[in-house]
Amino acid sequence: MKKNNSFKRVFTLLLILTVVAYFGCEKKTEENGNKDNPTIETKIPDITGKWTGIFDSQTAVLDITDQTDSSFSGKINISYRQAINQEVKGTFSPTTF
16 A cells, blocks of 8 residues: 555656646747748848957957948958058848847
8 A cells, every 4th residue: 555655646746747847848939030030121230330349469440341231341450560451351140240
């Protein structure tokens, strides 16, 4: 009789844990993306202008002069002993930046 009672308790506990785990989980949805629905238009921000930051522990200025949709071009200046001035071109993803 004791084995039967222990089995019932263990079974009941497992059943309760299963129900709690099932109802405690929720489906995560992507709020800010459009991967599942490509018909949603993503606004592409204007990134033209001067951007300052650090590149290889040196001060750098990125001057974006032209932008077409997600493609851009401009120049970068990195302040090493001899300043480096280089033209740059690139693209960015408006959903992940």
